[in-house]
Amino acid sequence: MNRPLKQAVRQHFEQRSLSTGQLERLDALMAVNTPKPAGRRLIAKSLIGWPAAVAIAALLAVIVLLPPGPVDDVPMTERIAMEVARNHVKLKPLDVETDNMDGIRRYFTDLEFIPVKSQLLASSNLALLGGRYCSIQSVPAAQLRVSALDKPGLQTLYQSEYRKDVFGPLPVLENGGVPVEVNVKGITVRIWVEKGLLFALTEEAALEPIEPGE
Amino acid sequence: MLDRPVMQGLFRYGFSLTHDEDTAYDLLQDALEISLRKAPDNADAATRYVQRIMRNRFIDQYRRDHRHPTVSFDDKQPVVIDPRVLEDIVIAEHEVESIMAMLEPLERELLFLWAVEGCTAQEIAERTDSPRGTVLSRIHRLRQKIIGQQARAGSAAEGGAS
Numbered sequence: 001m002n003r004p005l006k007q008a009v010r011q012h013f014e015q016r017s018l019s020t021g022q023l024e025r026l027d028a029l030m031a032v033n034t035p036k037p038a039g040r041r042l043i044a045k046s047l048i049g050w051p052a053a054v055a056i057a058a059l060l061a062v063i064v065l066l067p068p069g070p071v072d073d074v075p076m077t078e079r080i081a082m083e084v085a086r087n088h089v090k091l092k093p094l095d096v097e098t099d100n101m102d103g104i105r106r107y108f109t110d111l112e113f114i115p116v117k118s119q120l121l122a123s124s125n126l127a128l129l130g131g132r133y134c135s136i137q138s139v140p141a142a143q144l145r146v147s148a149l150d151k152p153g154l155q156t157l158y159q160s161e162y163r164k165d166v167f168g169p170l171p172v173l174e175n176g177g178v179p180v181e182v183n184v185k186g187i188t189v190r191i192w193v194e195k196g197l198l199f200a201l202t203e204e205a206a207l208e209p210i211e212p213g214e
Numbered sequence: 215m216l217d218r219p220v221m222q223g224l225f226r227y228g229f230s231l232t233h234d235e236d237t238a239y240d241l242l243q244d245a246l247e248i249s250l251r252k253a254p255d256n257a258d259a260a261t262r263y264v265q266r267i268m269r270n271r272f273i274d275q276y277r278r279d280h281r282h283p284t285v286s287f288d289d290k291q292p293v294v295i296d297p298r299v300l301e302d303i304v305i306a307e308h309e310v311e312s313i314m315a316m317l318e319p320l321e322r323e324l325l326f327l328w329a330v331e332g333c334t335a336q337e338i339a340e341r342t343d344s345p346r347g348t349v350l351s352r353i354h355r356l357r358q359k360i361i362g363q364q365a366r367a368g369s370a371a372e373g374g375a376s
Binding site: 004009023 | 230238301303
């Protein structure tokens with residue numbers, strides 16, 4: 001059947017839609033990060049009254065705080081590890097290529113924190129390659145790419161503002177905490193808090209020979 | 215905060231550039247992450263702002279991936295034509311996918327802005343930071359490309375039938 005080009009093109013695009021899961025992730029991304037001006041809240045309250053405002057606030061809290069579907073029961077460290085590992089595997093292009101933290105700081109000016117060097121990694125012989133804007137659990141993050149000088153392969157190091165309301169309790173290095181290690185997708189993800197920032201570092205499992213008969 | 219219909223529209227805009235749903239989602243997510251701190255309060259302005267980030271990021275990436283790009287992002291050869299030249303093209307339903315696959319990203323973007331968002335040539339020029347003459351030139355080439363593709367497909371079909 002022949003149709004005008006305009007109609008055919010419109011239908012071609014309208015057939016493409018974000019899935020419910022994708023929409024929920026984007027909603028959460030915006031809900032966590034959108035600033036809420038006090039003036040606007042007051043106007044909303046005066047227009048719709050306290051009961052409705054409380055109900056809406058409660059609904060929003062449920063939407064934001066409870067992730068959808070089967071991940072409800074998954075511990076936060078595993079959710080972080082899954083997200084970090086998934087993005088590590090994608091190896092998306094870097095926004096900025098630099099071998100030093102000054103270059104990183106000059107680039108990441110839209111974050112509400114300053115990327116820092118980790119004391120924990122000071123002796124790890126990691127060479128910085130660059131970074132890109134990203135997020136963990138919808139909180140804006142710097143995704144840095146590093147490579148170990150003594151090992152092949154690339155590693156991903158996330159840094160994000162440590163939002164306890166989002167991430168829950170995590171080991172704080174300054175308090176003697178030891179990084180949590182989670183294994184997902186063939187990748188070990190170490191997660192810890194240092195200098196008020198959440199860190200997550202990937203390390204791909206070593207290629208070990210498979211013994212005959214295994 | 216953008217509502218869901220707006221996000222669907224932005225996703226489709228991303229699809230017009232990337233021609234791949236996963237990449238379009240990544241592009242939208244990246245743009246939202248960058249835009250959230252600075253996006254204007256006005257919903258329309260915020261949508262345009264996100265769309266602009268998506269476009270810039272896509273072009274940056276495209277340039278990185280294609281050292282010898284087959285599409286020019288900067289052509290400035292105005293051609294005086296009627297901007298309605300696309301209106302009279304009629305295509306068969308099965309031709310849409312092959313035409314979309316054949317087009318360059320900015321040609322698909324142009325089609326999207328024209329067909330889905332209902333933009334005029336002037337509005338497309340403003341949305342894409344291009345001179346109106348450049349947009350008209352692209353429309354002209356787009357028409358030739360689509361008609362050429364239809365003619366090739368027609369010839370192939372006739373050859374197959376004989």
